[in-house]
Structure formats: C-alpha cells, structure tokens
Amino acid sequence: MRKETGRRQPKRRAEDGFLRPGRFWAVFISMVLLLSVGAILPGGQASAAGSVSSIEAAKLKSISRLYFSLRDDKQQLYTLYIFAGDEQRRVTAEDEVWAGASLGDVIYTGSYRAALVKNGQKTGKVQAVNLNYRALNATRNDSFRLPGDRTRPDLLFLSEAESSNVNSIAGFIVAGGVLHSLDFASENGTPLGKKTYAAPESAMRGLSGGRIQTRVYDNAAARYWFDTYKLNLQGLKLKHVDDAYRAAQTWPTGQGAHAFLDSVKSFAVKRTLPDQPKIRIGMTERQVRAVLGSPKAIENWEWGAYFGYDSFWIGFDAYEENGRIPTGSKTAELTTFLDAGTFLRLSQVREWLGRPTDEYENADEGGYILMYRSGSSMLTFSYEDEYSPIYSFSIY
DSSP, X not given: OOOSSXXXXXXXXXXXXXXXXXXXXXXXXXXXXXXXXXXXXTTEEEOTTSSEEEEEHHHHHHHOSEEEEEEXXXXXXXXEEEEETTOEEEEOOGGGOBTTBOTTOEEEESOEEEEEEEXXXXXXXXXXXXXXXXXXXXXXXXXXXXXXXXXBOOEXXXXXXXXXXXXXXXXXXXXXXXXXXXXXXXXXXXXEESEEXXXXXXXXXXXXXXXXXXXXXXXXXXXXXXXXXXXXXXXXXXXXXXXXXXXSOSOOOSOOHHHHHHHHHHHHHHTBOSSOTTOBTTOBHXXXXXXXXXXXXXXXXXXXXXXXXXXXXXXXXXXXXXXXXXXXXXXXXXXXXXXXXXXXXXXXXXXXXXXXXXXXXXXXXXXXXXXXXXXXXXXXXXXXXXXXXXXXXXXX
16 A cells, blocks of 8 residues: 655656646736636637637646647647646645645646647647546646557546545547547446546556556455556547456556456357366266376265366266266366466456356355356356455356
8 A cells, every 4th residue: 555645756757747836826817717708818819609719839838737748640749738727726734634645745726628739830729628637736746648659649647546546547639639538438338437547656558459558456455456448549438358356566468357258258168178178078087087197186076076186177977986986977067266366356257258147146065156158058157255256167
C-alpha cells in the first residue's frame, strides 16, 4: 500500500503534461469567466452561438493549467491545453489529508475545458467534449499521455485519486482534428462507462495491436489486477479483451485469463486433457498407463476410481478393487487442479466464457460448481465461494 502522506513528484516535461506554476489568477479569472456568458477573450473568436470557439495559442499557454503534445489518427501533431474559467486554488491542511492529497499539496478545482492547437498554427480551437474533470492535485499531477504507435494514435488519460491504491482515469483521443472522449466496454460490447481504474503511479503501458494494459493493486487479496483493452477507433471505444490476476506487480507476459479459458474450452469440446492432449474421455486404464505411466495415487471417489498424476486426475466409470480397476473401464472425467500462480476469479470465467449452463452447490464435496455444456461435452469449474478463486476444472 502506498503512503498517503508526504509524497512529492517532480514536475513533468511539456510533452508529458506540463503543470503551470502559480501566477496572478485574478487577472486570468476576470477574463476567462466570460466564456460561460458568451463574451470574447482577448485573442479569441466567437461562434454563432456567442461562445468562444478559438483562442490564440499564446493566450492558451498563459491561462492553461496543463498541456500535452498529442498525435492524432493521421500522426498530425497537436498541443492540447486544459484550462478553467472558474478555477480555485487551495493548499491541503491537516484536517484535509487523505489518500488523494498530502499535507501541503496544492489542489486546483474548476470546470475544466480543452483546446487544440495544430502544430504550426497560432490559434487553438476550444473543444466541445466534456472532460468530466474537476480537481487536480498540482503536486502530484497523475494525468498522463500514453504514446501511440503504428496501430493507434496517442492517448490522453485524465486521472483523479479515489483511494490509496486506485485512481479513476478517463481516456481521450484526437481524431479528425477533434478531441473525443473514449468509452470503456466489455468483451461483448456492454458499456462500462467513461472511466476505469488504475494505480496512481506507473498505471498503464501500451501493447502491440492497438492494445493498452492497466495495473491496479487489490488491497483485499494482496494481488494485482491487469486489464487489457483494445482501441476501436471508429467506435471510440476501449474494449476489454483480456485480464490477469497476479501476485507480483511486474507486467505479465504470455497469455491472460481470456486466452487460458479459450484454450480450456477448446480442450473440453474435444474432451481431451489440456496438459496431456493424448489423454481423452473414453480411454481404457491400460491406454492411460501407456501414455502417462503408473499413477502416483489410485483413489476411489464418489463416482468411481481415479488415477492421480501431480496436478491432474483421471476418473474412471468403475471403482478400484484390490489396487486394480476392472478391465473395460473407461475414463469419464479429466480434472486439473490449478496452482497458486493461476489465480482465476469467478467473474473472469463468466466474462470470457459467457453465461453458464448451470450453477449449483456441490453438496457432496462442498463448495460450488459452474457448468458449461457444449454438445456431448461438459466443462465445470469448482470454487469455495463467490469471493474465492477457482481451484479446479473438470472435463466430462
């Protein structure tokens, strides 16, 4: 858990989110407040409706609290300025200290707006998009630009503290010379709102294929959530495409829960064992031994005998007697127990595999079962309760 007091961060460079120092704000406010009533700022132009639509770049630089260099979908360079006509400043007192502000932090609040200046031009256009941004801790300045690549433009994330380990972040992008807000969506397209959550520091990284990945610490489980989103530029969406739940804060490599569960599902449809695809439902005891060798354990469970091989168990449709399984017995169940490193949440299974066929209490062994049927095959997941991770899955 991060400390909630006493943290200081260096100011960032202009391209990473320049934080303007304090100045004579009385002069500034007296001019900028007129935006809301349709007057024209010095160096500004009015739209047909009477509100300011453009402001000189030099004026924007002098009145803005933050600015960022951003490349749009055509790799055109812009400078984005963020300003407020009703901005107020305060310094955090002892009775105001919380996760989002340490003693002495400078906090600015206001109805912040944005303006874009195209590279080489002297006038910026005020943007219509709602930033939904009201408070800025100038001492920390957690908002940031995520550089783009060949698959996506630069992204801007305006960040505000929610707790000691979580910031809410809202995403923005420049396309067609206009600043747009981004929506977050689930794998099936269900809207998740304009904001998501990430750690206050080192919260995000870019991946190939137009993807980004966020990181946030879960205090309750002492683990880290990693969520992967893919940009849909045409739909202005960041779609959730994968996640992982790890003990270490280092960025994960390899497959996440989505790819893992898709793989498990494909083995279930073929009715084969994921770790040993040569083992399938319907094999005899002799055939299993020919592939895997002698089991480390032989046990009778409720519905038949089982061969135990490290993390997986092979179930048969008959019981063991005197150390032997009757001739002609066939495999009927393939169960894999997950190790501590594979921390799989119930919510992850539901998101990536969809609505289960059935869900019920396991009266015989305790805990609960989540079931998915596909033709003649069946895949089940076992867990202790809704807050506990999946500890095994079985293929029938």
